[in-house]
Amino acid sequence: MALLLLPAAAQAHLVSSGLGPFYDGALHLLLSPLDLLVLLSVVLLAGQSGKAPARWTVVILPIAWGLAWLGAIWVSDGAPEAIPALDALKIGLLTLSGIAVASGLRVPAPVLAAIAAAVGMICGLGGELAAADPEGRAAAFAGRWTAVLILGLLVAALTVSLKRPWMRIALRVAGSWIAAIGVLTAGWVLQGFA
């Protein structure tokens, strides 16, 4: 609960890719390590759980992400603001997903669909791209949304295809690393480091 009260760093501008707002938005995902890790952890869990959960996840997660972002735009009258408390939820989600991957859990499709929807909502509501220029914001979001969709699809497909025992082991090791990063980051955030 204390994590929810902590402030996050404010960013004045998106990093420019030099290719326009669409690619600035796509690049923004790759330069947002927390969002990227949350996305990867949930998609890895989906891929580990099997084909059906992975299919649900790669469809529901981007839809929830997009709907939440549109909702944030609508509620804020076109000027969404960052909600720092959501970062704490992202850290919690990536830790739990990492532990589930490390444990080799196979989560049922409906549960994973709910998790994917929650992740999409939290990331979409987080005021992402609040720093983008208003006129290019829609294109930037389209770029970021496309990056979420493509990355999710690729990682889920790759994870589902991992059949050999050592590949599944590597996946579980990756899960333990993600969970460890989440736990350590939570400690730092509680200590006052953003």
Place this chain on the structure above:
Amino acid sequence: MNRSRERMTTSANRILPACSGLAILCAAMLLLPLPALAHVEAGAAGGFLSGLSHPISGLDHILAMVAVGIWGAQLGRPAIWLLPVVFPLLMAFGGFAGLVGWELPAIEVGIALSAVVLGALILGQARLPLGLAILIVAFFAVFHGHAHGTEMADGDSALLYSIGFVIATGLLHAAGIALGLIHHWETGRVLLRAAGSVVLAGGLYFLWGALA
């Protein structure tokens, strides 16, 4: 039975040259000169690099991390991958405990003892039950996390520091596992026991320092 042993020997013969080459490459990389930097790295890159370099800046940490990998390789499946899965999780818990102010007694003694115990287990080729092996590794991981996971410079990104720290720790385990694979050879088993004695000696040195 014989066929399975032949298959194991064949796969070991394939893996071992690659691992030996990797180990030689890693050893050679230690000899490379480092650039002199006029400024410390700052911001995101600084946080990641600081986390990445922290575990390899202390010999006590290196000895224990590599020893976990070697012992896991000696024990074989499933310990070879379970120990490196358990260690980062409990290490992060130790770091979390340190960051939120939960004190642990005799942290430096615990870290030194981890090298002593793991070195002795490698030296003796101890084949403990899996649960006990996990318990030993998890216990010492908390000390390492408490001491090393909480040392970030002001201004660094906490998330990127944590990413770098966990990756470096995992790679040290991987180096230990790669070294430990030579236990498929008779000579390799002797060399690993010698490596265990080095870890044990290093641990005793650090224990002496912690108690003095």
